[in-house]
Amino acid sequence: MKQWVQKYSGLLRNLRITYWLYNMFKLGKLKKNKQLYKQLGVQKAVWQSLSHADIKKSSNDIPWMDGQGITKEAIQNHASFNQFNAIIQEQLLNWNEKGYLIIPQFFADKVDAINTEIEQLKEENKVDFNFTGKKIMDAWQYSETINAIFRDEKLLQIFEFIFQKKPIPFQTINFNYGSEQKPHSDSIHMTTEPLGYLSAVWIALEDI
Template identity: 35%
Template sequence: MKLKDKLKDYKPLHWLYNLLHAKQLQHNKDAYKKYDVHKPLFDSISSKDFPDKTSRAWLDVNDSANVVSTKHSFQYFTPDVQQQLIGWSSKGFLHLNRYFSIEQVDEVNKAVDELINQKHLPITHDNKVMHGYKHSPVIKQMMQDEGLKKLLSFVLDKEVLPFQTLNFVKGSGQRAHSDSIHMTTYPLGYLIAAWIALEDIHPDSGPLFYYPGSHKLPYLLNDEFENYSTRLKLGNKQYSDYEDVTEEILSQNHFPKEVFLPKKGDVLIWHANLIHGGTPVANPLLTRKSMVVHYYAKDVIKYHEITERPSLMEEE
């Protein structure tokens, strides 16, 4: 392991980095007070700071089949979306057909190509462009889509804040995981994601897969895969250890596996704890253009469980 990677395990370096980005930590100030957290905003934070390892989100505590139709705003969604909202508690996802127009999608694809070709942003080792919204008004406009935010706010029963975009050119091939190990909230369950198809997705391009109902599993957090940390150092488990445990849990529970083959402009919305990933790329010549937007609920504590770092959020 390189020295640079070893140093990332030491929390004091995280604290220094956080202090240099103090303004981007202010979003947690009121939430720390609300949930009785007594530590500096720049300090490490993880699930061991909280006694409750369950979700308090209303569609986790209640069955969506019984409660969504009681909300006044439910009537403003299309019949198809209403029906899917009724099944949210059992499935953990929604599929919006042709939500974005071909023109909107083409504009985003053009913007992503420009960011890559002009070397504003690199393509990472797992085939994605991070935070394109910071460089492209077109990407930011899709990220901030009002209709999408209203739907996601309905699902969480809290106002949502988009905070990250990931643009994929090719399939990621990522193993099964839940977003909550990366982007975590207290109370649990107040993250939500939207996966947007920027082209018709071919079955050989490494399409997304997910396990309906897997969001009802207990949250797999650091302690649950023995990733024990100290005051000054992160745990010695690797991310691959987390993935191994996730696959073991899946083998024990036998959830059905679905592969997502959407059309251009389709959107898949998934629960914070829904297990998903990318299938292997069968044809490396094929692209799998897509964009993921992650949203936090506004008034909760936002952090990253596996690295025990508070989330950095831009000021509104």
């Protein structure tokens, strides 16, 4: 059902009623959010669309490395800093200036396996491009290889260091030769509470 909606709904996905109908199919899983909605002061049904403005009891907490008093010295002196190699350490020290990390060759030995796996999943009709004709959504659900990378311990350690919270991986997108999207903000579509805890990883599976 999920793959069918992703592939054929197209512009209908922009209509609120389409979103609601899809959530009604997932009502069993969404019911667990009722208690959380109560804690956060959200006065909506769990199947309705939600924005951060609907959260009446929000937190002012921010990721550790985004704090105003977090200097390079504070980062270096953190107990977990030495678990990273020199390249990652240098990138972390520049986080406050850049807001992103570039880590060469992090998954270099796994690129071929990922590409082979995607082609195999397509041949077996386990995954397909969505309505854009360019994106394959959540291949990690169908592949042990991709799921292992999705939950790579060394990768998650980096996020945990930045946020000082345990990261929760929740989505993968594979595409051919770039998605060709216009500049955009993911946080508009996937807002966190507290704010600022959404992050993304781009893994180059082709020469750049």
